[in-house]
Amino acid sequence: MNYWKKLLDLFYLVGSRYFIIAGIFFLIFYILFSAKFSNRRIQQKKHKNSDYLREIFYSILTIIIFSAVPVFFLTNNLTQPYTTIYKKISEYGWVYFVFIFPVMFILHDTYFYWCHRLMHHPKLFNLLHLTHHKSTNPSPWAAYSFHPLEALIESGIFIFFIFAFPVHPLHLLIFFLLMFIYNVYGHLGYELYPKNFHKTLIGKWINTSVAHNMHHQYFKGNYGLYFMFWDRMMGTLSQNYDQQFEKSTNTQNQQNTINEK
Secondary structure, X not given: OHHHHHHHHHHHHHHHHHHHHHHHHHHHXXXXXXXXXXXXXXXXXXXXXXXXXXXXXXXXXXXXXHHHHHHHHHHOOOOHHHOOEOOOHHHOHHHHHXXXXXXXXXXXXXXXXXXXXXXXXXXXXXXXHHHHHOOOOOXXXXXXXXOHHHHHHHOHHHHHHHHHOOEOHHHHHHHHHHHHXXXXXXXXXXXXXXXXXXXXXXXXXXXXXXXXHHHHHHOOOXXXXXXXXXXXXXXXXXXXXXXXXXXXXOHHHHHHHHHHX
């Protein structure tokens, strides 16, 4: 009974996060202010309602898996005693608490890049990753639109965290909240960073909505999640990424194109 209650509680937490955050972005960019932000739209191709329904359906399956995996590892006697979760921040101090976050994001980006790239192998793509790529022009609802097997792979980073180094429950809560927000941004279909951001000292290493949208559109390159370290080092950044980013943030040219139409 305790297991099922925790599972339902976590399902509610993860599900609420999905529908509230993705829903807010969808409401702003696709319903209320779609015309206002049209000059920031990456692809002009319009979505179908069937696309949204498919993305939401597979996201619900992912939410179930993302809820079941933590509950399983944190409640059974075979794994729970060996986790590295601690409950008092004072055990490791505030310095550790704060500075472990960058480590978590870098490790997750590395995990995501190599798993993502592996799932694009011809022998694995149709089985694991095709479901996510049915969103060739993704919407915020696509952030969790995974095949159940891919969702299991994605949940592997949680398993790694709770066994690799000390983590406080707040680490997990805050990290996965920020992860999801950035994931929604990556699937937004609109670029929010300012013009020429991709050329700045920091911006050239930050993954953008343009970069991930190109990955969905062309099915190759741009495998990172938060950063572009691995894409740049491994030569998997799309060659025309700079041009596409400039096109998606050059509001004057986009407005002229819209007026001409």
